[in-house]
Amino acid sequence: MRPVAVIGIGKTPFGAFGDRDLRSLAVEGGEKCLANGRHAPGQVDAFFLGNFAGPSFAGQNHLAPYVSTALGIHGVPATRVEAACASSGSAFFHAYNGVASGVYDSVLVVGVEKMTCQPTPRVTEILAGAGDCAGEIKAGSTFASLFAMIARRHMHQFGTTREHLAAVAVKNHANGALNPDAQMRKVITMEQAMNGKPIADPLNLYDCSLISDGAAAVLLAPAERAQEFTDKPVRVLGIAQASDFVALDQKPDITTFPAVRLASAKAYQMAGVGPADIQLAELHDCFTIAEIIAIEDLGFAARGEGGPFTLAGHTARTGSKPINTSGGLKSKGHPVGATGVAQICDLVLQMRCEAGARQVPRHSLALAQNLGGSGATCVVTILGTV
């Protein structure tokens, strides 16, 4: 396996764009990325598309060649990967393996989702397809209610409080307010976050990520050739994808996600680093409790300490371990299939010192954690400027 670098990134803004369809978003992200990585479409050896539910949201399936040909990429393997909210994290993982193993020299990965074309109840129903439709969903669960149960159990077991959850939302909104591509550029107060409209107790409106349209793209190449395409290559030092049960009722303990622990253990080992070495991270805060659990599962804090760690300010942009400087899924937005690749883009922006008002000073070793469903898929990626 040879070293691999991210040589190009491209993103659309995230938001609700009534006048944009799925393909135009994916093409915008892809074209920006090709330009950023100094590539003509004909130089791409393989194309991966991360998308969760294009057929359900927009009626369009067979999405990989649909997007690749619109980008001017012809003939090469064009493959759609679906892994719920980890769809483009997984696409990135397979693209990485293709370059690392020498199968391809240049791979474009686009993540995309167009969600706002459906009314919210239908969006909730489509998202529920990432749960166990024959069990928990049939019984009436939505993803908000599944994560509400997770939050309630975490509170019961570790003393996590509403204030801890709210601290995640306040921090991510503060970061997103500085991100010109974020969907919700709005600072919120602790009081607002504590008193949002109830969604699924104990989660309120400010604990839930957004319904979004958007796309993100990255271009991968062998590290030894990276300088041909960018002045600021970022290396993929470690990466792993792991799986677990889909249904919450099959998990022995719902306050931890084994797939996150397994993927991060493998990625740390591969990169030769540990949690203490990571200088910044983009974590999958589909709900505030998910960021708290990720902090624990990744080893940034001990079990049960994710909430206090956040409330103490360690994960703030000015803290010792900045998390979701992009604003996270909470404020930047969560076009499901785009999220995994968008996390990589946001870390690369920081590592290139191109993150503008939200730039952090320590940024040479970063981690992205992309979660699918209630933990059945996880992809952890460790990036380095070394």
Next chain:
Amino acid sequence: MRPVAVIGIGKTPFGAFGDRDLRSLAVEGGEKCLANGRHAPGQVDAFFLGNFAGPSFAGQNHLAPYVSTALGIHGVPATRVEAACASSGSAFFHAYNGVASGVYDSVLVVGVEKMTCQPTPRVTEILAGAGDCAGEIKAGSTFASLFAMIARRHMHQFGTTREHLAAVAVKNHANGALNPDAQMRKVITMEQAMNGKPIADPLNLYDCSLISDGAAAVLLAPAERAQEFTDKPVRVLGIAQASDFVALDQKPDITTFPAVRLASAKAYQMAGVGPADIQLAELHDCFTIAEIIAIEDLGFAARGEGGPFTLAGHTARTGSKPINTSGGLKSKGHPVGATGVAQICDLVLQMRCEAGARQVPRHSLALAQNLGGSGATCVVTILGTV
């Protein structure tokens, strides 16, 4: 890249199974395959699931860990690949690359589709998601009408006749009648095939593949270790995936599929063989015209000669180049996401001399061609017993 072998196969019967859900079909195929390849679930390094439209047919998304955990496979990367009717062919392609490049030692690929849970008009609508929904489908096309246009143009350009199309159907039904796992085990006459109920002129009922439930699975390992798991390993000698435009109106010539030509050229080169060397094949006969065009695009016959080649009996079980001895999509059935892997299973059965009443005498070099949509994806695989 190291040599790769198919060390296990498993299939469910194909048919309309009102009492079976998607997961139970996938698990049956997967379990049969693990047993056939002498593997415990814990020995599998990665899992790929080929599925076209589980979310639309059955409401269930995030299907890879949903199936893998039900098979007792835990922790490993579990990834769903979607490429329309080539979903599991593409999953097989990526699984092959994973083993060939040394990323994995043992990969299970399952293809599955559960289609009969929806009424036929809704099935037609879901299948149309593999076309261009903003163009040809919005204008009223179905896949039958798209392939009808292709057939009409082929007739106009090359003199292909209704009799040529019917000869494909008669042959595939004759083969399927000998396959205990086929959905439609029914011999039909030339007269029946010529006079079926009109579907989309010039295609009638007997020109169209079936709406089916079913699953198929294969297990891949490095060829050097194959003997540990099977007495009859089959080598993957060549494989390629290629892409093209989704919309028919973007193609300069609709009587040939560039993705089939490109994928087969690469696969032939990789295997060091040519069309004349192939002793039997499973081709993607979603419609009779598709088999005729595949015969031409793969180089088994000259352009425009696919029909006469078939009518002359060359592709019959007793002919020089038996095609679709399984019965093909026409008679065996076409659970979309299962088809690509099912083709591999059917060829392996022949190459192991386990094909029962439909066994052919020459079977050491075989080819599978799996098509997505109206040619936007194609995967060609060449297998050998050498």
